[in-house]
Amino acid sequence: MDDFLNYINSINPINEDALKELQQCFKPKQLRKNDFFVKEGEYANQIGFLQKGIVRAYFLNQKGKEYNKQFFVGPSIIGAYTSLLTKQPNKIAQQALTDCKILVADFNEMEKLYDKFHDLERLGRKIAEFYFLEKEQKEIEMALLDADKRYLIMRERFPEIELILPQYHIASYLGISATQLSRIRRKLKDS
Structure with a gap:
């Protein structure tokens, strides 16, 4: 309490x-x-x-x-x-x-x-x-905002969520497909 x-x-x-x-x-x-x-x-x-x-x-x-x-x-x-x-x-x-x-x-x-x-x-x-x-x-x-920026904002707002939730929940929150989310993550990781 x-x-x-x-x-x-x-x-x-x-x-x-x-x-x-x-x-x-x-x-x-x-x-x-x-x-x-x-x-x-x-x-x-x-x-x-x-x-x-x-x-x-x-x-x-x-x-x-x-x-x-x-x-x-x-x-x-x-x-x-x-x-x-x-x-x-x-x-x-x-x-x-x-x-x-x-x-x-x-x-x-x-x-x-x-x-x-x-x-x-x-x-x-x-x-x-x-x-x-x-x-x-x-x-x-x-x-x-484009999906990349929305993803970065989501990570800042909910830093621990990616370690806990399945990718499809995060993609749905961002208004994108799970495939798009994978591409965004890969692109950000490579840059």
Whole structure:
């Protein structure tokens, strides 16, 4: 729980009463490799704090091809935000790519705490702002940068991920084929 409290306080320090109630909302949970935090089509009702491990957010196209939208590497907040906010079925699954250690809270309980503690409401806003900026940055990279540059940015953002994940997950995240990823790696290695 200390890593959770440190993470929270690094984003927005919160008062002791709010911290105590926040801690009571979160319960430990294990996700095994390939387990889902939330599936496509489900109504999301939980938010999580990924303490350790890697979770991917992905969607399927109409032909069943997977596209990795995002990687979450602990420490990180995970959850199907659109489903949580709109109360509509989730469209982007979140699946553990490694064994994961997480803390889970009911989102409705979190919203009640927002009403009670403005520190927590501010924390929620700052987390949402962070993910909005991250999403926009990735969209810009996908639209304006070539695959080589996107690969280098990914390596900088997630330095350990290449040692853990299969090549096809990384290629999907970059919006390229596994063959293209192999060429990029070979080219960078030779230069």
